[in-house]
Amino acid sequence: MAKRDYYELLGVVKSASTIEIKKGFRKKAMELHPDRNTDNPEAEAQFKEVNEAYEVLKDGDKKAAYDRYGHAAFEGGMGGGGRHPGFGQGGGDFSSAFSDVFDDLFGSFGGGGGRGGQRATRGSDLRYNLNISLEEAFSGKQQTITVASSIACESCNGTGAENGAEPSNCPTCSGMGKVRAQQGFFTVERTCPTCSGRGQIITNPCGACAGAGRTKRDRSLSVNIPAGVETGTRIRLAGEGEAGMMGGPTGDLYIFIEVANHQIFEREGPNLFCRVPVSMATAALGGEIEVPTIDGGKSRVKVPAGAQSSKQMRLKSKGMPALRSSVAGDLFLELAVETPVNLSSKQKELLREFEQLGENNSPESSNFFGKVKHFWDGMKG
Secondary structure (H helix, E strand, O other): OOOOOHHHHHOOOOOOOHHHHHHHHHHHHHHHOHHHOOOOOOHHHHHHHHHHHHHHHOOHHHHHHHHHHHHHHHOOOOOOOOOOOOOOOOOOOHHHHHHOOHHHHHHOOOOOOOOOOOOOEOOOOEEEEEEEOHHHHHHOEEEEEEEEEEEEOOOOOOOOEHHHOOOEEOOOOOOOOEEEEEEOOEEEEEEOOOOOOOOEEOOOEOOOOOOOOEEEEEEEEEEEEOOOOOOOOEEEEOOOOOOOEOOOOOOOEEEEEEEOOOOOOEEEOOEEEEEEEEEHHHHHHOEEEEEEOOOOOEEEEEEOOOOOOOOEEEEOOOOOEOOOOOOEOOEEEEEEEEOOOOOOHHHHHHHHHHHHHOOOOOHHHHHHHHHHHHHHHHHHO
C-alpha cells in the first residue's frame, strides 16, 4: 500500500514553516489520539502515520531529503545515503516527536495543566440574586447581604495541614502532579491518582477543616447599588467568592440585579411610561391634572382641549437616571379618556341633549361613518 504524502497527513502545504508544521501535527495528534478514539480500531495506525510524518518534516535535513526524493529517501539506495540516519524501520522515534507537543496535548486530556501540577487552585465565583424596587433603582442604595461561602480555614491558614504546616511533595509523582506510563510506542501522561494533580499531600490534616483548607461560613457584605441599575445589571465584588484550595486566590462574587415591576410606572431603559386617566369633561374642555413622578414628587400637566385617548405628553428628564451618568430619561404620559359610569337621571338627560346638539363635535366619528356609508353604497352598486 502506497504511503500518503507527509504534508497531506499533517494538513499543511509544502512551503509551511516549522511552526505551521508543529501546529498541524498538534491538531492531527489530538484528533487521532487512541485515548480519544477508543471506538476506532484504525486510530492507532493513523496516529502512527502522523508521528512518522512529523518526525521527518520537523528536521531540516530529513525534510530536504523528503522534498527531493519523497518516501524513497528513507527506503535505501537513493542519493547514495541509503536510509537517513536517525530514521529507523517502522516510522521513526515517535516518543521524540510526540514530546514536542506533549504538554499542549495532554493539558486537554488529563486536566493536569502545565508542568509541576496544581499546587494552588483559585476559588469558585459566587452568584447572588438581589431584588430591589424601581424607587431603589432610581435613587441607588447601600444594602447589606448575607452570603454563604467557603473561607480560608483560620486554624491552618488555608494550608489544610495541622497548625499551618506546609504540605509535603507527593511521593508518587515527586511533586509534579502527573505520572507517565509507556503504552506501546508513545508515552501517556495522566493526573497523579495520589494527590489528584496537586503535587502535594497532607500527612497530618487540620482537624478544623479535615484537610480541605476551607470552612463554610455566612458572611455579611455591604453592597453599593448605583442609581440607574436595571434588571440584569451585574455588580462584581472582587475577592468575595469562595476561598481557594491549598492557599490559592479567592474567587469573585457577582450580584445580579432584578428590578421589580411598579404599580404606576413602566420602564424602558432610562424612560418611564405612565397611563393617566382623565375625565371626559377635562379631555373635551382642557384643564390641568396632577401626575406623580418617580422621585416621589408631583407635576402639574396641562391637558389641551379636545385631547383624545392615547395622546402622549412628555416630561423631560423626569425618567430614570442613566447608570453612572448625570443624564436622565424622560417620563411619557399617555392620556386615557374615561367614559363616565353610574350616571344619574339628570346626567343622562344632559348627555342626550348634548348628543342631539353635537353634530360637529365628533369629527373622527363622522369621518369613519362617512367611509362606512361609502363602502356600503359601493357594495350595493
